[in-house]
Amino acid sequence: MSKQPNIVFILNDHQAYHGHERVGSAGPLRPHFQKFAENGISFDNAYCVSPMCGPARRSLLTALYPHTHGQVHNENDPAYRHEVYLDNLAAGGYQNYYFGKWHAGPGCAYDHHCEGLSETGYGNPYNTKEYDDYLKKRGLPRAQHRIERVFEQVDFQKKNYFPKLKEGALYQCEDFWCGEHAVGVTVTPKETHESFFLANLACGKLEELAAKKDDRPFTLRVDFWGPHQPFFPTQEFLDMYDPKEIAQYPNFDNDLHDKPYTLKEEANKPIGDGKNIIYPNPIPWEQWQDILAHCYAHISMLDAAGGMIVDKIRELGLDENTLIIWSTDHGDALACQGGHFDKDSHMAQEVMRIPMAMNWKDVIPPGLKSDKLVFTCDIPATIADVSGCPFGNRVDGESLMKLAAPDAPGADHWRKSLLCETYGHGYGVTILGRMVTDGRWKYAATEDTLDELYDLEADPYELKNLAVLPEYDGKKQEMRKLLTEQQEKAEDPVRLEQLLGKTSAE
Numbered sequence: 157m158s159k160q161p162n163i164v165f166i167l168n169d170h171q172a173y174h175g176h177e178r179v180g181s182a183g184p185l186r187p188h189f190q191k192f193a194e195n196g197i198s199f200d201n202a203y204c205v206s207p208m209c210g211p212a213r214r215s216l217l218t219a220l221y222p223h224t225h226g227q228v229h230n231e232n233d234p235a236y237r238h239e240v241y242l243d244n245l246a247a248g249g250y251q252n253y254y255f256g257k258w259h260a261g262p263g264c265a266y267d268h269h270c271e272g273l274s275e276t277g278y279g280n281p282y283n284t285k286e287y288d289d290y291l292k293k294r295g296l297p298r299a300q301h302r303i304e305r306v307f308e309q310v311d312f313q314k315k316n317y318f319p320k321l322k323e324g325a326l327y328q329c330e331d332f333w334c335g336e337h338a339v340g341v342t343v344t345p346k347e348t349h350e351s352f353f354l355a356n357l358a359c360g361k362l363e364e365l366a367a368k369k370d371d372r373p374f375t376l377r378v379d380f381w382g383p384h385q386p387f388f389p390t391q392e393f394l395d396m397y398d399p400k401e402i403a404q405y406p407n408f409d410n411d412l413h414d415k416p417y418t419l420k421e422e423a424n425k426p427i428g429d430g431k432n433i434i435y436p437n438p439i440p441w442e443q444w445q446d447i448l449a450h451c452y453a454h455i456s457m458l459d460a461a462g463g464m465i466v467d468k469i470r471e472l473g474l475d476e477n478t479l480i481i482w483s484t485d486h487g488d489a490l491a492c493q494g495g496h497f498d499k500d501s502h503m504a505q506e507v508m509r510i511p512m513a514m515n516w517k518d519v520i521p522p523g524l525k526s527d528k529l530v531f532t533c534d535i536p537a538t539i540a541d542v543s544g545c546p547f548g549n550r551v552d553g554e555s556l557m558k559l560a561a562p563d564a565p566g567a568d569h570w571r572k573s574l575l576c577e578t579y580g581h582g583y584g585v586t587i588l589g590r591m592v593t594d595g596r597w598k599y600a601a602t603e604d605t606l607d608e609l610y611d612l613e614a615d616p617y618e619l620k621n622l623a624v625l626p627e628y629d630g631k632k633q634e635m636r637k638l639l640t641e642q643q644e645k646a647e648d649p650v651r652l653e654q655l656l657g658k659t660s661a662e
Contacts, residue, residue, distance in 0.1 A: 159373070159477060160248070160249070160250070160373040160543055160544055161373065161477045161478060161479050161516070161542055161543070162373050162374050162375065162376075162474060162477060162478040162479070163245075163250075163373075163374075163375040163376075163478070163479050163480075163481075163539055163542065163543060164375070164376045164377075164378075164465070164469060164478060164479070164480045164481070165375070165376075165377040165378070165480075165481045165482075165535070165539070166377075166378050166380075166462045166465060166466075166480070166481070166482040166483075167216070167256075167377070167378065167379045167380065167482075167483060167484065167485060168380050168382070168383060168458055168462070168482075168483070168484040168485075168511075169209070169257060169379065169380055169381055169382060169383070169384045169484065169485055170209070170382075170383065170384035170385075170484070170485065170486060170487070170488050170499070171383050171455060171458075171484040171487060171488060171510070171511065172184065172383070172448075172451055172452075172455065172487065172488040172490050172506070173484070173487050173488075173506075173509060173510060173511050174487055174505045174506050174508075174509035175405065175406065175492070175505070175506055175616070175617060176405075176448075176452070178403075178406075180403050181401070181402055181403035182397055182398065182401035182402050182403075182449075182452070183396075183397055183402065183448075183449075183452035183455075183456075184451070184452035184455040184456060185396055185397075185452070185455075185456050185459070186455065186456065186459040186511075187459065187463075188459045188460060188462060188463025188466065189459050189462065189463075189482060189511065189513065191463075192462075192463070192466055192480070192482055192513055192515060193513035194522060194523060195515050195522045196480075196513060196514050196515035196516065196520045196521075196522060196524065196560075197513065197514050197520050197524035197525070197526060197556075197559065197560050198511075198512070198513040198524070198525050198526070199512040199513065199514075199526050199528070199530045199556070199559075200525055200526065200527050201526075201527045201528060201529055201530065201595060202483070202509065202510050202511065202512040202530045202531065203508050203509060203510065203529070203530070203531045203532075203574060203576055203593070204484075204485060204486040204487065204507075204508055204509075204510050204531065204532050204576065205221060205222065205531050205532035205533055205576055205577070206222050206486070206532075206576065206577055206578055206579075207486045207487070207499055207500075207501070207502070207503060207507040207508060207578055208229065208230055208486070208501075208578065208579075208581065208582075209230055209259045209278075209485055209486070210227050210229060210230035210231065210232075210233075210259055210260060210261065210582075211227050211228055211229070211230075211578075211579070212485040212486050212532055213227075213258070213259055213260035213261075213485055214227035214260045214261050215532045215533050215536075216260070216485065216532055216535055216536060217240045217241060217242065217260055217268075217536060218238045218239065218240060218241075218536065218547075218551070219241070219533045219534075219535075219536040219537045219540070219547060219551035219552060219553035220238055220533065220551055220552050221533070221552050221575075221577060221646050221648070222577060222579065223577060223646070223647075223648050223649060223650065224238070224552070224646075224647065225237070225238055227260065227261045228579035228582075228586075229579055229580070229581070229582025229583070229586075230259065230278075230581070230582055230583075231277075231582055231583070232582060233261050233262045234261065234262075235262060236261065236262070236263075238549055239547050239548055239549055240268050241536045241539050241540055241545070241547070242254070242265070242268040242269055242270055242375070242377075243268050243269055244540065244543075244545040244546070244547065245269075245375050245539070245543055245545050246268075246269030247545065248543060248544060248545035249372055249373065250372070250373050250374060250375050250543065250545070251271075251365075251370070251372055251373070251374040251375070252265075252268070252269050252270040252271065252374070252375050252377075253270060253271055253272045253358075253361050253374060253375070253376045253377070254270035254271075254272045254273070254274050254376075254377045254379070255272045255273045255274075255354050255357050255358050255361075255376075255377070255378050255379070256273065256274070256281070256354050256377075256378055256379030256380055256381065257275075257278070257279055257379040257380070257381050258274050258275060258276065258277070258279060258379070259277060259278050259279070262276075263276060264276045265377075270377075272357070272361070273286045273354070273357060277332075277333070278332075278333040278334075278335060279333065279334075279381075280329060280330075280331065280332060280333050280334040281334070281350045281353060281354070281381060282298065282299060282328070282329050282330070282334065282350065283330065283332070286357070287353060290353055290356065290357070291348070294347065296344070296345060296347055296348050297344050297348060298328055298344070298348065299328065299329070299342060299344050299348040299349055299350070300326050300327065300328050300342070300343050300344045300348075301326070301327050301328070301329075301340045301341065301342050301343065301386070301388045302324075302325075302326055302327075302340050302341045302343050303321060303322060303323050303324065303325055303326075303327050303338055303339075303340040304323065304324075304338075304339050304340045304341065304446075304450075305323060305338065305339040305340070305447065306321055306322070306323050306336075306337065306338045307337040307338070307424040307425065307426075307427070307497050308337075308424065308425040308426075309337045309423055309424055309425075310423050310425070310430045317331060318331055318336050318338075321336055321338055326343070327340070334350070334381055334386075335384060335385065335386070336385065336386040337385055337386070337424060337497065337498065338385065338386040338387075338388075339385075339386065339387045339388075339446075339447055339450045339451075340386065340387070340388050340450070341388065341389065341390065341391055341394060341450075342388045342389060342390045343390075343391075345390075346390045346392060346393075346457065349388070349390070349457065350380065350381050350382065351380050351381075351382055351457055351458050351461035352461050352464075354378055354379075354380060354461070355378070355461040355462070355464045355465055356464075358376060358378045358465050358468075359464060359465060359468040361376060362376070362465075362468050362469060362472055362474060363468070363472065365474070366472040366473070366474055373543075375539070375543075378462075378465060380458055380461065380462075382454055382457075382458050383451065383454040383455045383457075383458050383488075384488075385451075385497075385498065387447070387450040387451045387453070387454045388450075388454065389450060389453035389454045389456070389457045390457065393453040393454070393456045393457045393460075394449065394450065394453040396452075396453060396456055397449040397452055397453055398449075399442075399445035399446045399448070399449040400445065402445045402448050402449060402452075404441050405444075405448075405491045405492060406617040406619070407492055407493050407494075407617040407618065407619055408437070408441065408444070408491050408492065408494070408495050409436065409437075409494075409495075410493055410494050410619060411435050411494070412433070412435070412493060412494050414606070414620070414621040414624050415493070415606065415608070415621060416502070416600075416602045416605035416606045416607070416608065417605045417606075418500065418501050418502040418580075418587060418589070418602055418605060419493050419494075419502045419504065420432050420433055420494070421433070421500055421501075421502075422434075422494075422496055422497075422500075424496075424497045424498065426438045426439065427439055427495055427496070427497060433494045433495070433496065435494060437494060437495035439495065444491055444495065447490070447491070447497075448490065448491055451488075451490055462482060466480060466482075466515075475515075475517045476517060476518075477517075478516070478517070479514065479515070479516045479519075479538075479539075479542050480514065480515040480516070481512075481513075481514050481535060481538070481539075482511075482512075482513050482514075483510055483511060483512040483513070483535065484510045484511060485510075485532070486499070486507060486508070486510060487499065487505075487506050487507045487508060487509055487510055488506065488507065489502070489504060489506050489507050490506075492504060492506040492617075493506070493618075500580075500581055501578050501579075501580035501581050501587045501589065501602075502578075502589070502602070503576065503578060503589055503591045503600050503602075504618060505598075505612070505616070505617070505618055508576060508591070510532075512530065512535075514538075514556060514560065516542075516560075519560075520560045520561075521561065521562060524560065524561075524562065526559045526567075527595070528559055528567060528570045528571075529570075529571055529572070529573065529574040529593065529594075529595055530556060530559075531553075531574055531576065532553075533551065533552045533553030534553040534554055534555070534556050535553070535556070536551075536553060537551055537553030537554055537555050537556075538553075538555045538556040538557060540555075541555035541557055542555075542557060552646055554570070554571070558570065572594060572595075573592055573593065573594045573595075573638055573642060574592065574593055574642070575590065575591070575592050575639070575642035575643060575645075575646055575648070576590070576591045576592075576593075577589065577590050577591075577648070577650075578590075578602075587602065587603060588602070588603040588650055588654065588655055589601065589602035589603065589655070590639060590643065590648070590650065590652075590655060591639075592635060592638050592639040592642050593612070594638065595612075596611065596612055596613050597609070597610070597611060597612065597631065597635055598610045598612055598618075598635075599623070599632065599635030599636065599638070599639055601636070601639065601652060601655040601656060602655065603654065603655050603657060604657045606621065606623065606624065607623045607632070607655075607656065608621050608623050609621065609622040609623035609628060609631065609632050609635060610622060636652060639652060640652050
């Protein structure tokens with residue numbers, strides 16, 4: 157195809173995914189994403205490069221591991237030293253539009269040749285002039301939420317975050333960011349929620365582009381703030397779920413006796429004591445069912461908002477030459493491994509696995525499924541490939557177009573194993589961790605604690621850490637060798653010996 161394609165990238169934030177769509181349990185329902193995936197290719201073995209927003213989001217811009225681009229924590233924010241695909245596309249003739257969360261280092265999307273809505277840091281869409289203008293134009297009230305449960309987060313309380321957040325009260329988010337550790341219901345129309353606000357901004361821009369009939373290609377990116385907590389769906393989406401139909405999560409009752417300390421950390425009260433998770437979980441499963449119902453409903457609400465954008469592209473005929481990618485930055489540890497709220501520096505499957513799919517009418521055949529190991533860095537590498545605006549510096553991702561055909565020749569030469577990494581949550585503390593998987597086996601090494609080994613086919617919920625069992629020492633050594641090889645390939649400055657330390661370097 158000679159004409160450069162338009163590129164639309166929809167990114168959800170922090171989505172409960174792995175293990176939550178199992179037989180015998182309700183939700184989360186994602187009809188729009190599932191239809192989207194069926195109309196193109198779905199990647200059923202996708203991982204995030206890091207379980208943290210900042211590192212993963214800069215990797216989504218640079219196609220590089222965090223250890224290379226330097227954004228190893230959410231807020232360490234080093235200056236950009238490597239190419240960003242948005243800048244390359246602008247130089248290649250693209251019009252760039254960006255709506256939503258940034259949280260990928262210093263500045264925001266405006267600093268990378270984009271128009272739209274973007275704020276520095278984590279941001280809060282409800283504080284923007286664009287949101288006020290949107291409400292006024294549509295005659296809508298400011299979003300309001302009825303708070304049903306608040307998790308006391310020790311560090312946040314010290315900083316006096318969200319002082320108006322009270323159980324049983326009506327609440328409006330007015331702080332400099334919008335990541336409340338809370339569960340509730342949006343009592344104003346769904347259009348007041350950030351998800352539909354962004355979707356409507358994006359759809360308005362698409363209508364404007366279709367009316368212009370401009371020959372220049374465009375890229376449009378929509379970064380929702382959800383389904384990251386707070387879980388504030390409207391009643392419409394909450395009514396899609398009966399909490400009683402949500403079966404107990406398979407590793408919810410895990411006592412974590414064979415896990416690294418990072419999986420035992422939990423700052424949210426009452427499920428943690430401010431540092432470690434409490435076992436057995438102080439919140440009974442009957443109440444967790446309600447928490448999960450709100451989470452799943454929030455996911456369904458985001459699904460509907462993303463579906464609006466996809467439908468609008470087709471309605472306007474813009475799908476004739478448009479690649480659409482839909483994914484998320486990382487997963488969520490909600491209710492997993494002893495019953496957590498939020499995620500942290502560990503690399504459990506619930507945090508590392510992500511949904512990912514692509515559509516491109518008449519280019520990617522519908523109904524394709526790939527079980528190849530793909531990850532965050534492959535998305536910007538794909539955008540660079542199809543746009544004809546390549547990165548000038550080395551990158552760690554590969555173009556997913558190599559897999560986007562029934563007998564794709566690139567599939568035979570695709571990676572057989574995958575490296576992911578963490579530096580911990582940051583905020584004054586660094587926790588080094590690396591994991592490698594070959595699709596079946598997964599090995600993780602975290603600094604100064606137990607390492608981990610799992611057979612993901614036999615134990616998809618990672619109930620038993622095989623690394624502590626002598627009979628699996630041979631497989632552990634094999635996976636350590638594979639991890640080292642992948643680190644060398646990725647020019648990772650961290651060494652396995654540094655991770656193992658004195659704890660498990662037998």
